[in-house]
Amino acid sequence: MALDNVSFSIKKGEFVLIVGSSGSGKSTLLNMIGLLDHPTQGKVMIDGFDTSNLTDNEVSEFRNKKLGFVFQFANLLADLTVLENVLLPSQIQFDSSNILDKAKMILEQVGLGDQLYKRANKISGGQAQRAAIARGLVNNPTIVLADEPTGNLDSVTAENVVQLMKKMAKELNQTFIVVTHERAQFGSVDRVITVKDGRVFEGDHSTKMEVIA
Amino acid sequence: MDYRLHLAKRMLVNKRGSLIGAVLAVSIGILVINVNFVIFQGIYDAIIRDMSEYRFGDIYVYDEEKSTIEKSDIVLINWFERIPGVEAATPRLEASATAETRILGQQHEKFNTPVLGVDPISDIRTSTIHETVGDGQYVYARNSIVVGESVASDLGGCSRGGSFMSSGTDPTVTGDADMGECQPVRVGDSVKLTITDQWGIDQKKRFVVTGISGTAGGQGFDRSVIIHIDTLRDMLDRSGESRSIMVRLQESATPNDAKQIKNLFLQAFPNDNLRAETIEESAESTLSGFRSGIAMINLIGYFGMGSSAFAILTIQMMLVNSKTREIGIMRAIGATRKDILILFIMQGMIIGAMGAGAGTAMGLGYTTYAKITNMEFQGSLALEVNYNWHKIGETAFLAFILAMIASIYPSYRATKKQPVEAMRTV
Numbered sequence: 001m002a003l004d005n006v007s008f009s010i011k012k013g014e015f016v017l018i019v020g021s022s023g024s025g026k027s028t029l030l031n032m033i034g035l036l037d038h039p040t041q042g043k044v045m046i047d048g049f050d051t052s053n054l055t056d057n058e059v060s061e062f063r064n065k066k067l068g069f070v071f072q073f074a075n076l077l078a079d080l081t082v083l084e085n086v087l088l089p090s091q092i093q094f095d096s097s098n099i100l101d102k103a104k105m106i107l108e109q110v111g112l113g114d115q116l117y118k119r120a121n122k123i124s125g126g127q128a129q130r131a132a133i134a135r136g137l138v139n140n141p142t143i144v145l146a147d148e149p150t151g152n153l154d155s156v157t158a159e160n161v162v163q164l165m166k167k168m169a170k171e172l173n174q175t176f177i178v179v180t181h182e183r184a185q186f187g188s189v190d191r192v193i194t195v196k197d198g199r200v201f202e203g204d205h206s207t208k209m210e211v212i213a
Numbered sequence: 214m215d216y217r218l219h220l221a222k223r224m225l226v227n228k229r230g231s232l233i234g235a236v237l238a239v240s241i242g243i244l245v246i247n248v249n250f251v252i253f254q255g256i257y258d259a260i261i262r263d264m265s266e267y268r269f270g271d272i273y274v275y276d277e278e279k280s281t282i283e284k285s286d287i288v289l290i291n292w293f294e295r296i297p298g299v300e301a302a303t304p305r306l307e308a309s310a311t312a313e314t315r316i317l318g319q320q321h322e323k324f325n326t327p328v329l330g331v332d333p334i335s336d337i338r339t340s341t342i343h344e345t346v347g348d349g350q351y352v353y354a355r356n357s358i359v360v361g362e363s364v365a366s367d368l369g370g371c372s373r374g375g376s377f378m379s380s381g382t383d384p385t386v387t388g389d390a391d392m393g394e395c396q397p398v399r400v401g402d403s404v405k406l407t408i409t410d411q412w413g414i415d416q417k418k419r420f421v422v423t424g425i426s427g428t429a430g431g432q433g434f435d436r437s438v439i440i441h442i443d444t445l446r447d448m449l450d451r452s453g454e455s456r457s458i459m460v461r462l463q464e465s466a467t468p469n470d471a472k473q474i475k476n477l478f479l480q481a482f483p484n485d486n487l488r489a490e491t492i493e494e495s496a497e498s499t500l501s502g503f504r505s506g507i508a509m510i511n512l513i514g515y516f517g518m519g520s521s522a523f524a525i526l527t528i529q530m531m532l533v534n535s536k537t538r539e540i541g542i543m544r545a546i547g548a549t550r551k552d553i554l555i556l557f558i559m560q561g562m563i564i565g566a567m568g569a570g571a572g573t574a575m576g577l578g579y580t581t582y583a584k585i586t587n588m589e590f591q592g593s594l595a596l597e598v599n600y601n602w603h604k605i606g607e608t609a610f611l612a613f614i615l616a617m618i619a620s621i622y623p624s625y626r627a628t629k630k631q632p633v634e635a636m637r638t639v
Contacts, residue, residue: 064547079223091216
C-alpha cells in the first residue's frame with residue numbers, strides 16, 4: 001500500500017512542501033490530490049467539493065479549472081510554442097476571454113516575455129520549467145501541484161525556479177503543494193509535510209514525527 | 214482555430230515522414246482508381262464512340278422483321294432532319310460480296326467480304342467513317358470502292374496462311390503467288406465484286422479503289438468494303454431500300470434527348486415495323502460484358518484504397534505511440550478522452566484531405582495527359598478520355614472518409630492512456 005491512513009487539510013494561499021525519501025509515497029499523494037490517481041479508500045476534498053464521485057469527464061474538467069500542474073520535466077508540448085503551451089489549459093475549457101493577454105502577462109512575470117513564440121523544445125530546462133509554472137497558473141487554479149519541479153535542474157536554475165514559485169504564491173495568494181526531496185532548496189515555507197512509509201507527518205523529518213489524521 | 218485541429222496539424226508537421234507516408238498511401242489509392250478509370254472507362258467510351266461514329270449514330274433505325282426498310286429513306290431522313298437537335302441522318306445498306314483481284318490478267322485473290330453501301334453526301338455529315346480513309350478519298354463516284362485495310366491485305370495475298378482468312382471470309386486462293394508478291398491493294402487498283410441480287414442472280418461489277426480505310430479498335434470497316442449506296446441498290450435490285458437509317462444528333466444533345474427523339478419517331482411511324490435504338494441500346498449487347506470487367510477493375514482499385522486505409526491505421530498507431538507523453542500531459546491539464554479522440558481523428562482528417570487533394574491532383578494530371586496525347590496502347594484504340602467530375606469527387610470523398618475511419622481505432626487507443634503512466638513515457 002503506497003499510502004495508509006493519510007488525512008490533512010491545507011489552507012488557501014499556503015506554500016506546502018511534501019518531502020520524503022524515494023518510494024515513500026509522496027508522488028502518489030500528489031497524484032491523488034491532483035486527481036491523476038484514485039484512492040482505494042477515502043476521499044479528496046478540494047474547495048469543499050468531494051471529488052470521489054466525479055466521472056472521468058468531470059475529473060478532467062475539475063483538473064482543468066481547479067488544479068495547475070508543474071512536473072519534474074516541465075512536460076511542455078514540444079509541438080507548440082511557449083505561448084501556445086500556456087494558452088492550452090484555457091483553450092481546453094474553451095475560455096478565450098482575454099486569455100491571450102493574460103498568458104502573455106504571466107509569461108512576462110515568469111521572465112519569458114521574450115520567448116513567447118519559441119518552440120517549447122528550443123528553450124532551456126529552466127525556461128521550460130518557468131513556462132510550466134505559467135501554464136499551471138493561467139487558469140487561476142485553486143491549487144498548483146508541483147512534482148519535483150527542481151529535480152531536473154542545476155542548482156542555480158533550481159534556486160531561480162523556487163524563488164519564482166514563492167513569488168507567484170505570494171503575489172497571487174496562490175496555494176502551492178510541492179513534492180521534493182531537496183528540502184533545503186526551498187528554505188522557509190509555510191508548511192512541511194513529511195511522507196514516510198506511506199504515512200504523513202507534520203513538519204520536517206524528525207524523531208518527533210506526528211500523524212496528523 | 215480549434216486548438217485540437219491546431220495541435221493535430223502541428224503534430225503532423227513535426228512528423229513529416231509519417232505525414233508524407235500517410236498522404237502518399239491515400240493519394241496512390243486515388244491515383245490507381247483514376248488511372249483505372251481513364252484506361253478502362255476510356256476504352257469503353259472509345260468503343261461506344263466508334264460504334265456511334267461508324268455504325269449506329271446516336272439513333273439507329275431498322276426494320277424489325279425484314280432485312281431492309283422499304284419506306285423511302287428520303288421520307289425518313291427528311292423527318293429526322295426537321296427535328297431540333299438532329300444534325301443529320303443517312304441511309305445505309307449492307308450485303309455480302311465476293312471480291313476478286315487480278316494481276317497481269319490472272320486471278321490473284323477471291324473471297325467473300327461484307328459490303329457497306331453509303332450515301333457519301335449525307336454520310337459525311339452523319340458518320341466519321343470517311344475520316345478513316347487514310348489513303349485516297351471516300352466513295353463519291355458510283356464505281357469507286359473504299360477497301361478496309363484487312364481486306365486490302367487479303368486482296369494482295371498478304372494474309373495467306375494467316376489466321377485472318379478464317380474469320381468470315383472464303384479462303385479460296387488462286388494463283389501461285391509467293392510471299393514476294395504480297396502487296397496490299399492500293400488506290401487505283403481495280404476490284405471486282407460479285408453480289409447475288411434479291412432474285413438469286415449474280416451481279417458483277419468492277420470498281421476502282423479510291424481509298425483504304427483503317428481504324429483501330431475493330432469498330433470500323435477494316436474487314437469490309439464500302440461502295441456508293443445507289444450502286445449497291447442497283448446490284449441488289451433494291452431501289453430506294455435501306456438496311457438502316459443512322460441519325461446523328463447535335464453535340465449539345467444529351468442521351469435523354471436521344472430517347473425523346475427516338476420515341477417521337479416511333480410515334481410518328483407506328484405502322485412501319487420500324488425499330489429505333491439509341492446508341493446505348495445498340496451497344497448494350499457488345500458492352501454488357503465489358504461493363505462487368507470495368508466493375509471488377511474498379512473493385513480492385515477500391516481494394517487498393519482499402520489497403521491504403523490500413524497503411525493510415527498503422528501510421529496513426531505509430532503517431533499515437535510516439536505522442537503518448539503528450540497525451541498524458543494533455544489529460545493531466547484537463548483534456549477529456551473525447552478531446553484526445555477528436556485530436557487524432559482530426560489528424561486522420563488532415564491526412565485524408567491532403568491525400569485526397571494530392572491523389573486527385575495526380576489523377577487529374579494523368580487524365581489531362583491521356584486526353585492531350587490521345588492516349589492509346591501500341592497503336593490500338595485511342596482512349597476516349599473525359600473528366601468525370603462526379604467520379605473524381607466521389608473517389609476523393611471516399612478516400613477522405615476512409616482515412617478518417619482508419620484513424621478511429623488509433624484515436625480510441627489514445628483515449629485509453631492513463632495520464633500518469635503516459636507521462637512516464639520518454
